[in-house]
Amino acid sequence: MMKKLIIHGGRRLSGEVSIGGAKNSTVALIPASILADTVVKFDSVPDILDVYNLQIIMESMDVHSTFEHGVLTIDPTQIKEAKLPSTAIKSLRASYYFMGSLLGKFGQAEVTFPGGDNIGPRPIDQHIKGFEALGAEVEYDDDTVKINAPHGLHGARIYLDMVSVGATINIILAAVRAAGVTILENAAKEPEIIDLATFLNNMGAQIRGAGTDTIRIVGVQHLESHNTHTIIPDRIEAGTYLAMAAAQGDGVLVKNIIPEHLDAYIAKMVESGVDLDVREDSIFVPKTTQFKTIKVKTTPFPGFATDLQQPITPMLALADRESVITEEIYPERTRHIPELNKLGMDVESLSHGLIAIRPSHELHGGVVSAAEIRAGAALVIAGLMADGVTTINNADHILRGYDHIIQKITNLNGDIQIVDE
Structure with a gap:
């Protein structure tokens, strides 16, 4: 209704x-949380519909969460690969960040084309370009994107043809668990990208240059949260x-x-x-x-x-x-x-x-x-x-x-x- x-x-x-808290940070941080090997906590989480839709998507993977009084607690320790609910995926565009985080977590991802606001063309070709550079193979099946890295993800030098917040975030999410060093050039500089990098670095990631047009990511094997992350x-x-x-x-x-x-x-x-x-x-x-x-x-x-x-x-x-x-x-x-x-x-x-x-x-x-x-x-x-x-x-x-x-x-x-x- x-x-x-x-x-x-x-x-x-x-x-x-x-x-x-920033909506555009929150909708990237929540998918990023599934990369963790521990329970994750966020505070200053905005009480908006996108948060509830992201919770529905995570629940389909046995990632349980609670949200009250601005605090969102996410437990990805029992995560399993599963088909994500297309209704929730189509309700918000930021659901495409599960492409990067699932690829980083499992080496593969299958995501329905995202929805969100109708404000004109917003292609994901730069996201796909980044995934392929990291060693992934991409297939399209009707309205679904299937991404698979059969030999694992590896670091790469990636130059974005156009500045894209979404592609910058998705490539960070995939590269943070990839083997070796990734250099992302012509990256977006938004504060929400710095917020994401801060969260991941506090869990043990090695990301430098967030907020500039060149971001350097050294892949790590484990990410563990020890503190509550306050969203900007x-x-x-x-x-x-x-x-x-x-x-x-x-x-x-x-x-x-x-x-x-x-x-x-x-x-x-x-x-x-x-x-x-x-x-x-x-x-x-x-x-x-x-x-x-x-x-x-x-x-x-x-x-x-x-x-x-x-x-x-x-x-x-x-x-x-x-x-x-x-x-x-x-x-x-x-x-x-x-x-x-x-x-x-x-x-x-x-x-x-x-x-x-x-x-x-x-x-x-x-x-x-x-x-x-x-x-x-x-x-x-x-x-x-x-x-x-x-x-x-x-x-x-x-x-x-x-x-x-x-x-x-x-x-x-x-x-x-x-x-x-």
Whole structure:
């Protein structure tokens, strides 16, 4: 049963909100946990649907887990090879990280093609290229990928043809248990990759260079967890609340942030007229009455994150003139546009990846649909800004990526509730 959000808009937001653990770290760390020879513990785990779906996938392999009060405990010591449940696999794209971790664990993997948000083509050819370089053979059978390393995995020098977070993570997961040294060049630099490497290194892995474009991995035979791993704060959730607070707030403190992870985003918000007070691990967003037009271009980290171009869009509608976003990562990431326009915004996809946001200061409620996580976040912000009632259908997409969103917005004086369709 799908859920929908009901928002009574127009209320000013104030107070403070604390950011949860990073979704994009969590969905890589959970598959990585099966590489361990001991029980693994994570804390600051976000309470999102993706976590529960990953638990279902692990249960099919006799990997039992418990999740309560932000602590996820995983026991991979009785793991067995099994066909993974295709429904759960198709519910989130990050399930493809089981390719790398199963390949590293057993020397083989069979995974249904993953699902996730529909934001345009996201091929896995760079993942496959990396696996093959490590000694694996890959076959495709209908919607299933079968990967097998009959002679075991061995280190290799791998150059990614394009910067890919997913391929970088998957190759690390496979190479960490491979014999010899792997050099991964043109690697992605995202903070979530550093988080993964930190977790694996604390278990005995030998990974150097995470966060740079060249990562060196010396394979090891055993990985043992001795400490709870605390997941880094979610920079995309943080950016979403910063935009929400700027657009509709009378003073909001956003806590549990690593500001360095948001440098490009913070710079653009300041350029747009938001006088952010950036502190050590929090950011105060004052009431902002005048917004300036800006131009945004999404690029790989440390640039402006593609996941934040949609959440910042409603705020840009308050500017004095047209703002332009150039979406370089996923040019087809435009499914929020017709929905925002239903609420009175004037947003247009001009050409492939080019989006214009024109001034529209009077939004009204309406019935819209969340096509994917970040499009849904944009609709939540617009709904809070709009006069009247906004109903967001397919809200499950939003719940896949935003931890306790109802409680957090309610605590900021927003009027939002969730109901079953």
